[in-house]
Amino acid sequence: MSRHHQETAPFVERLIFNNRLVVLLLFAAITLFMAFQASQVRPVTSFDKMIPLQHPWIANMIEHRDDMANLGNSIRIAVAIEDGDIFSTEYMETLKRVNDEVFFLPGVDRANLRSLWTPNVRWTEVTEYGFDGGPVADKPSYLTEEDLEDLRVNILKSGEIGRLVANNFKSTIIEVPLQESYPNPENQGELIQLDYGEFSRLLEEKIRNEFQGENPNISIHIVGFAKKVGDLIEGIVKVVMYFGVALLITFALLLIFTRCLKSSLVTLACSVIAVIWQMGLLHTLGYGLDPYSILVPFLVFAIGISHGVQIINAMSIESITADSAYTAARRAFRSLYVPGMVALVSDGVGFATLLLIEIEVIRELGIAASVGVGVIILTNLVLLPTLMSYIGISKRAVERNRDLNSRPQRLWRGLSGFAHPAVAPISVVIAIIAFAFGIYHGQKVEIGDLDPGAPELHADSRYNLDNDFIIRNYSTSSDVLVVMVSTPPEMCSAYETMEAIDQLEWRMANLSGVQSAVSLVTVAKQVIMGNNEGSLKWQTLSRNQDNLNTAISRAPEGMFNASCSLAPVMVFLNDHKAETLQRVTAEVEAFAEEYNTENLEFKLAAGNAGIEAATNVVIEKSQIKMLITVYVVVILMCLATFRSIPAVLCIIIPLALTSVLANALMAFLGIGVKVATLPVIALGVGIGVDYGIYIYSRLETYLRQGLPLQEAYYETLKTTGKAVTFTGFTLAIGVATWIFSDIKFQADMGILLTFMFLWNMFGALWLLPALARFLIRPEKLRD
Structure with a gap:
C-alpha cells in the first residue's frame, strides 16, 4: 500500500492500523479483566422479573399481596404412597417428616404452610350443640387403627378432599408459600434473595431423593413456579454442552471454508472473546444470566462468526493482489467497516426494542443481546483485521482463491440467473404468493401457552x-x-x-x-x-x-x-x-x-x-409495536447508509417475507407467542438484515463500475455471496443443536432461528437481485 493511499485512508482505518500494537495490548488487558468478571456470572432469576409489574392487573396483585396468603409465589408437594393409602402409620410418619423438612427450607413462608400436619388445616361439623371443629391431625402420631379411623373422619369433615387430599386417598399435598426475600438467620437486619436454583436443588436432595430413596413405596411430586425455574436453571448446565458442540462444528466449517488453519483459529478466538466481553460486561453492569438470556452468548458467538467470515473472505480476496498481509487487512477493513458497522448497529438497536416490553426478563435479554452486538463491533471489526494484519492468510489459501477467481464458477453463475430479466418477474410473483400464504396462516398464531403444564419444558419432563x-x-x-x-x-x-x-x-x-x-x-x-x-x-x-x-x-x-x-x-x-x-x-x-x-x-x-x-395481554400489545420499531430502525439505518429507497426495499422485503413465513411456521408447529418466543422475532430480524446489507453493498460497488446487473451479481456471489451462504448455514447448524435441548422453549427457539437464518440467507440470495432488476437503475449509480 503506497504512502498516498495510507494517508488518504479513512480516519478510523488510520487510527487502528497506525497504532496496531497499542490496539492489541489494550484488547489483551480488557480481555483479562472481562474474563475475571465473566467468571463471577451466576444463573439468577426472580418471580417479579418474569411478570409485567406495570400492568394494572399485576399492580392490583402487588397492592394486595400481603392480604392473600398462598396465592402468589408458591409450590405444591404431593406425597404419594404406591401400595396402600394415606391412612397408615407408615404414610403419616413420612408425611410428618416431609412437612418438617420443608418447614425449615430457606425462603419458605412458614406461617402460611399448609398440610395435614399443620394446625391451620381444620375440620368443622354441625352437632346438636352447634359447631365443633379442630385440627385435622390432632394427635402427635397415628399408631393404632382407632387413631387412623379418627383421622379419616376428620379429613372427611375438613372439605379438603380434592384439594389437600387426593380423591383416591393415595396422596396429600403440602402447600408451600415462598418469600422472594427472607431474613438472614445470622443477621436479622439483612435480607437474602431467594435462590431458585439452590431451592430446587434442596427440594430434590432433601425431599425427593431422600424420601423416595429410603422408601420405594413413597413417591414425591413437586410443582410450582420455583420448581419450574429451578428445573430450567438445571438445564442451563446442559446448555454449555451445546455451546461446545457449536464451537466444534463452527471451527470445522471455518476450516473447510477458508482452507487456512490460522485464520480459522483467529476468527474463532475473536468470537469467543466477544462472548467473554459480553458476559463480563453483564456482571459489571449488575446483571446475571436467567434461563432466557442464557441463550444470548450463543447468538453473540454466531453473530461474531458471521461478521468474522466476511472479514476473512474479503482479506483472502485482497491477498491475491496485495503485497503483504498488512495491505490486505487494511483493504478488507476499508471495504467492510461501513456495511459491517451498519449491520451491527441495526442488530443492536433491533435487540434494544425488546426494552419496549414491560417484562423485566425480556428487557434483560434485550440488554444482554445489545451489549453483545456492541462488543462484536470491537472484537470482529477491529481486533480481527488487526490480528490478521500480522498473521495473514496462508499461501495455500491465497493460491486456491486465485485459482478459483481465474475460472468460471458454475454454482455462482447459476445463482446469478436470479437477476436475469426473464427469471426476476417469476421470483417476484413467487414472493407475492409466499407473502399471501404467510399472512393467511400467520393469523392463526395464538398469544400465550398452548400446552398444559409447563410449556417451557417437554411433555415428558x-x-x-x-x-x-x-x-x-x-x-x-x-x-x-x-x-x-x-x-x-x-x-x-x-x-x-x-x-x-x-x-x-x-x-x-x-x-x-x-x-x-x-x-x-x-x-x-x-x-x-x-x-x-x-x-x-x-x-x-x-x-x-x-x-x-x-x-x-x-x-x-x-x-x-x-x-x-x-x-x-x-x-x-x-x-x-x-x-x-x-x-x-x-x-x-x-x-x-x-x-x-x-x-x-x-x-x-x-x-x-x-x-x-396479564403477561399475555402485555405480549399481545407489545408484539406489533416491537416488530414495527425493529423494522423502522433497520429501514432508517439502511436509508442513512445507502441513501436510496430502492436499495432499502431490496434489503427489507426479503427480511419481511421471512418474518411473515416464521409466523406461519409457528402456527403449524403449535408454538404460541410468549415470553420465550417473542424475542426470537427481534433476534431473527436483527441478525437477518446482515445478509442483505453485505450483498447489496458489494452489488452496488460492481454496478458503479459499469457492470450489467446479472454480471455484477455474479461477481458479488463470487466474493460476498459465498461468505453469506457459509454464514447462513453455519448459524443455522449452530442453533439447530438447540432442538435437542431438554428445555422446550430453547428447542422452539432453535427451530425458529434455524428457519429464519436459512430463509433470510436464501431470501437475500434469491429475492434481492430480482427486486434490484425492477428497482435499481445502474446508470443513476454511475452518475
Whole structure:
C-alpha cells in the first residue's frame, strides 16, 4: 500500500492500523479483566422479573399481596404412597417428616404452610350443640387403627378432599408459600434473595431423593413456579454442552471454508472473546444470566462468526493482489467497516426494542443481546483485521482463491440467473404468493401457552409428569385465577357485597374452561346451612347482617383480610391456555363493568393463571409495536447508509417475507407467542438484515463500475455471496443443536432461528437481485 493511499485512508482505518500494537495490548488487558468478571456470572432469576409489574392487573396483585396468603409465589408437594393409602402409620410418619423438612427450607413462608400436619388445616361439623371443629391431625402420631379411623373422619369433615387430599386417598399435598426475600438467620437486619436454583436443588436432595430413596413405596411430586425455574436453571448446565458442540462444528466449517488453519483459529478466538466481553460486561453492569438470556452468548458467538467470515473472505480476496498481509487487512477493513458497522448497529438497536416490553426478563435479554452486538463491533471489526494484519492468510489459501477467481464458477453463475430479466418477474410473483400464504396462516398464531403444564419444558419432563399426577388425582387445578373483591373496611361481609360475589361465582362455575370457584360466599353458605340443622334449604345467603358476620367468622385464613376490605374469589381452571385465560378474564371484566360501584370493586388478577393472563395481554400489545420499531430502525439505518429507497426495499422485503413465513411456521408447529418466543422475532430480524446489507453493498460497488446487473451479481456471489451462504448455514447448524435441548422453549427457539437464518440467507440470495432488476437503475449509480 503506497504512502498516498495510507494517508488518504479513512480516519478510523488510520487510527487502528497506525497504532496496531497499542490496539492489541489494550484488547489483551480488557480481555483479562472481562474474563475475571465473566467468571463471577451466576444463573439468577426472580418471580417479579418474569411478570409485567406495570400492568394494572399485576399492580392490583402487588397492592394486595400481603392480604392473600398462598396465592402468589408458591409450590405444591404431593406425597404419594404406591401400595396402600394415606391412612397408615407408615404414610403419616413420612408425611410428618416431609412437612418438617420443608418447614425449615430457606425462603419458605412458614406461617402460611399448609398440610395435614399443620394446625391451620381444620375440620368443622354441625352437632346438636352447634359447631365443633379442630385440627385435622390432632394427635402427635397415628399408631393404632382407632387413631387412623379418627383421622379419616376428620379429613372427611375438613372439605379438603380434592384439594389437600387426593380423591383416591393415595396422596396429600403440602402447600408451600415462598418469600422472594427472607431474613438472614445470622443477621436479622439483612435480607437474602431467594435462590431458585439452590431451592430446587434442596427440594430434590432433601425431599425427593431422600424420601423416595429410603422408601420405594413413597413417591414425591413437586410443582410450582420455583420448581419450574429451578428445573430450567438445571438445564442451563446442559446448555454449555451445546455451546461446545457449536464451537466444534463452527471451527470445522471455518476450516473447510477458508482452507487456512490460522485464520480459522483467529476468527474463532475473536468470537469467543466477544462472548467473554459480553458476559463480563453483564456482571459489571449488575446483571446475571436467567434461563432466557442464557441463550444470548450463543447468538453473540454466531453473530461474531458471521461478521468474522466476511472479514476473512474479503482479506483472502485482497491477498491475491496485495503485497503483504498488512495491505490486505487494511483493504478488507476499508471495504467492510461501513456495511459491517451498519449491520451491527441495526442488530443492536433491533435487540434494544425488546426494552419496549414491560417484562423485566425480556428487557434483560434485550440488554444482554445489545451489549453483545456492541462488543462484536470491537472484537470482529477491529481486533480481527488487526490480528490478521500480522498473521495473514496462508499461501495455500491465497493460491486456491486465485485459482478459483481465474475460472468460471458454475454454482455462482447459476445463482446469478436470479437477476436475469426473464427469471426476476417469476421470483417476484413467487414472493407475492409466499407473502399471501404467510399472512393467511400467520393469523392463526395464538398469544400465550398452548400446552398444559409447563410449556417451557417437554411433555415428558419430570416437572410436567408431576403436574399431570396432580391434575389426575385432585379436583382443584394448579391453574388458579384470583379475582380480588375490594370494599371499604368492614364491608366485605355486607349482603350487597356477598350477593355480588355469589353472582360472580355462578357465572364462573358455568363458564367453559372453569372447574369451580371458591370464595367467602362458599364458606358463608355452608355455615348458614350448618346453623340450621344442615338443611340444604338454608344453603344460601342470609339478608340478616348478623347472620352473615357470624358465618364469615368461621372462614379459614385467606378468605378475607384482617380489615374485611378484601375478599378474593378463587377460580380453578382446566388449563392455562391462551384461549381459556382470555375467555375467563373477558367475563370477569364484563361482570366488573356491570357490578362495580363506589364501594365495591372487582379487580383482576392474582394467582398463576392471573399472572399468565396479564403477561399475555402485555405480549399481545407489545408484539406489533416491537416488530414495527425493529423494522423502522433497520429501514432508517439502511436509508442513512445507502441513501436510496430502492436499495432499502431490496434489503427489507426479503427480511419481511421471512418474518411473515416464521409466523406461519409457528402456527403449524403449535408454538404460541410468549415470553420465550417473542424475542426470537427481534433476534431473527436483527441478525437477518446482515445478509442483505453485505450483498447489496458489494452489488452496488460492481454496478458503479459499469457492470450489467446479472454480471455484477455474479461477481458479488463470487466474493460476498459465498461468505453469506457459509454464514447462513453455519448459524443455522449452530442453533439447530438447540432442538435437542431438554428445555422446550430453547428447542422452539432453535427451530425458529434455524428457519429464519436459512430463509433470510436464501431470501437475500434469491429475492434481492430480482427486486434490484425492477428497482435499481445502474446508470443513476454511475452518475
